[in-house]
Amino acid sequence: MTPWTITPAPLPETLDSPDAWAVLGAARVSADVERRTWGHADLTYPPAMLLAVLRDQQHVERFPLVATASPAPVSPGADDVLGIVDVSLDRTGNTHLASFSVTVDAEHRRVGIGSALLTAAEQLATERGRTTFILDSTHNRESAADDPDALVPPTGSGRFSRTDPAVAFALGHGYTLEQGERYSVLHLPLEDPALVDRLHADAVEAAGDRYRTVTWVDRCPDELVEQFALLATRMSTAIPLAGLDVVEDPWDAARVRDSEHIVTSTGRSMLVTAAMDQATGELVAYTAFVTPRQSELAFQEDTLVLEAHRGHRLGMLVKTVNLRELMVQHPAVRRIHTWNAEENAHMLAINVALGFQPTGVVGMWQKKLA
Ligand SMILES: CC(C)(COP(=O)(O)OP(=O)(O)OC[C@H]1O[C@@H](n2cnc3c(N)ncnc32)[C@H](O)[C@@H]1OP(=O)(O)O)[C@@H](O)C(=O)NCCC(=O)NCCS
Numbered sequence: 001m002t003p004w005t006i007t008p009a010p011l012p013e014t015l016d017s018p019d020a021w022a023v024l025g026a027a028r029v030s031a032d033v034e035r036r037t038w039g040h041a042d043l044t045y046p047p048a049m050l051l052a053v054l055r056d057q058q059h060v061e062r063f064p065l066v067a068t069a070s071p072a073p074v075s076p077g078a079d080d081v082l083g084i085v086d087v088s089l090d091r092t093g094n095t096h097l098a099s100f101s102v103t104v105d106a107e108h109r110r111v112g113i114g115s116a117l118l119t120a121a122e123q124l125a126t127e128r129g130r131t132t133f134i135l136d137s138t139h140n141r142e143s144a145a146d147d148p149d150a151l152v153p154p155t156g157s158g159r160f161s162r163t164d165p166a167v168a169f170a171l172g173h174g175y176t177l178e179q180g181e182r183y184s185v186l187h188l189p190l191e192d193p194a195l196v197d198r199l200h201a202d203a204v205e206a207a208g209d210r211y212r213t214v215t216w217v218d219r220c221p222d223e224l225v226e227q228f229a230l231l232a233t234r235m236s237t238a239i240p241l242a243g244l245d246v247v248e249d250p251w252d253a254a255r256v257r258d259s260e261h262i263v264t265s266t267g268r269s270m271l272v273t274a275a276m277d278q279a280t281g282e283l284v285a286y287t288a289f290v291t292p293r294q295s296e297l298a299f300q301e302d303t304l305v306l307e308a309h310r311g312h313r314l315g316m317l318v319k320t321v322n323l324r325e326l327m328v329q330h331p332a333v334r335r336i337h338t339w340n341a342e343e344n345a346h347m348l349a350i351n352v353a354l355g356f357q358p359t360g361v362v363g364m365w366q367k368k369l370a
Contacts, residue, residue, distance in 0.1 A: 004082070004113055005072040006120040009064040011055050015047055018075075022066045023051045025081025029105045036106055037140050038360070042297045042335060049292075052266045054086075058258050063087040065120050067104075067113045082108045085117040087124055093236065093249030098125030099134045102169075109165070118173055126369065132245045135175050137166035137363040138183075153177045153363075155242045157342030160363050167363065175365035179242035180342040184356035186300075188327065188334050191355070199353060200320035206313035207275070211284070213321045215273045217329070218264050225253045227283040228274070232256065235304045240341040244366055268292050271329065273322040275305075275314045284309040287318040291330050298326060300338035303347065315350050323354065 009022035027050050031041040045053060054062045067083040068076055083104035090097060100121045104114045122133060143150035143159040150159040151167060158180015160167050170177070190196065214221075220228045229251040236249035263270050274286040287303040305314045326333060339362060340347045 002116060003070050003111070004067050004116045005070040006065050006067055006116055007072060009054070009066050009084070011051065011064075013055075015051060020047075020051065021076050021078050022064070022081060023047060023054065024078035025076075026050065026064060026066060026084040028078055029081055029084055030103055033103050033106060037138060042337060049266045049268075053262065056258075056262045059091055059255060061089040061091060063089070063121075063124055065117060065124070067117055081105075083113040083117050085121045087121045089125065089128060089130060090249060094247055096130060097132050097134060097245065098122075098128075098130035099136075100125075101136055114169055115173070131369045133175075133367045133369075134244060135170055135173075135365040135367070137164075137170055137365065138360065139164060139166065139363070140360045142180075142361050151177055153179050153242060155179055155240070155341075155343040158182070158361055158363070160361070170363065170365045173367070175367045176243075177363055178244050178366045179240075179364040181339045181362040181364060182342050182348065182358055183337070183339050183360040183362055184351055185359045186336040186338075186351075186354060186356045188336065195355065196320050196323055199316055200324070203313040203317035203320060207317050208312070210278060211275045211309075211312065211314060211317070212278055213273050213275050213318060214283075215271070215321060215325055217272075218270050219260055220256055220272065224274070224283060225256050228272075228286070229253050229256050231274070231283055231286055231304055231306070232302070234306060235302050238304050238307075240344050242341065242343070242364070244364060245368065263290055269330075271322060271326055273318045273325065275309075275318050277309065285314040285318050287315075287322050289322060289326050289336070291326070291333060294332070296332055296334040298330065298333045298336045300336050300351075303350075315346065316353070319350060319354065 009026060010019040012019040024047050027047040031044045034041045034044045054064055065085050066081045068080045073080050086101045088099040102114050102117050125133060143161040147161060149162050151162055152159055232251035233248060269291050271289045272286055274283045277284050285305040288301040289298045290301055291298040303315060303319060338356060
């Protein structure tokens with residue numbers, strides 16, 4: 001018998017259920033690991049939000065697996081969870097792909113739990129016909145510039161130490177490093193409050209009269225929702241994807257509404273600013289924040305300018321409008337978190353200009369079945 005039992009996490013309707021032990025345990029392990037890595041648990045879903053997100057299976061199938069000691073406890077509790085892997089399988093678009101996130105409790109490392117979880121995840125994905133696996137790893141610093149053993153993805157951007165546990169783990173399981181993502185944080189209030197106004201004025205001047213912005217909270221106006229779905233579809237492949245085997249993920253109006261519902265029904269709010277080409281009425285750019293209500297944090301989500309409309313500072317335009325609106329609507333926000341491909345020079349330049357500080361790096365690893 002292996003010393004670890006890997007079990008699908010039950011996903012009961014509420015956290016009051018005795019079956020909620022696995023989700024409560026997964027949230028506890030994730031929050032603890034995040035605190036050790038970052039000094040805060042901003043990036044972890046609180047248990048109720050985690051349960052709701054995992055239960056939302058409409059567009060992505062979620063199969064969270066948890067590790068406990070073996071034999072498995074008869075009546076497990078949250079403290080019995082020693083590690084988790086979240087398996088995500090897209091229902092549309094990337095139906096060849098499986099994405100995994102593995103986290104092992106800091107007190108139970110290097111005894112094979114991560115390997116047992118990853119092996120179970122790969123088996124589950126293979127049984128469901130998935131042939132490409134993507135794994136992410138999180139690091140609070142890049143490898144030193146003079147580290148001769150640093151691992152650099154083929155994009156040439158991002159440096160990872162081979163001695164980092166997650167790097168050794170991914171390599172040991174046959175994964176290839178494809179991409180580095182920069183994790184950045186913008187701290188509010190801004191040191192120079194006039195900065196956003198200056199950047200906004202520059203962007204307005206560069207964009208000229210051709211474009212106007214539209215901002216909405218939580219629900220895209222009905223008359224724009226089809227167009228917004230099209231932008232979301234473009235977004236799925238417009239970001240730099242390096243060697244990741246990702247194809248377009250189609251969105252329609254119903255999916256936009258579903259995603260809005262999952263955000264608002266889990267105590268979060270969405271703030272979107274889009275740019276419209278006034279000549280055609282077409283939406284050509286957008287950016288979005290998601291903010292847990294009554295909290296100090298916000299997440300900078302997608303930003304996209306359609307290719308035909310690049311070079312007019314529309315990225316900076318929608319971002320500065322949205323940021324100003326965020327500061328008005330959510331004055332308690334102190335930290336905005338965001339992730340960008342390390343080779344995404346244009347996006348990073350906008351974020352750096354706004355004051356986002358590089359804080360960490362995420363490795364994107366891939367393994368393809370022969
Ligand atoms: C990465 C992580 C999941 C590994 O979990 P784990 O249960 O400790 O991993 P295992 O015990 O199964 O280790 C398997 C192999 O990974 C490598 N490895 C894991 N930890 C390592 C470390 N600290 N130093 C060097 N190699 C390590 C080794 O090759 C190890 O095999 P070995 O013990 O036979 O030498 C765990 O450290 C973790 O949760 N880190 C934080 C979250 C994270 O970064 N996840 C991304 C994973 S890609």
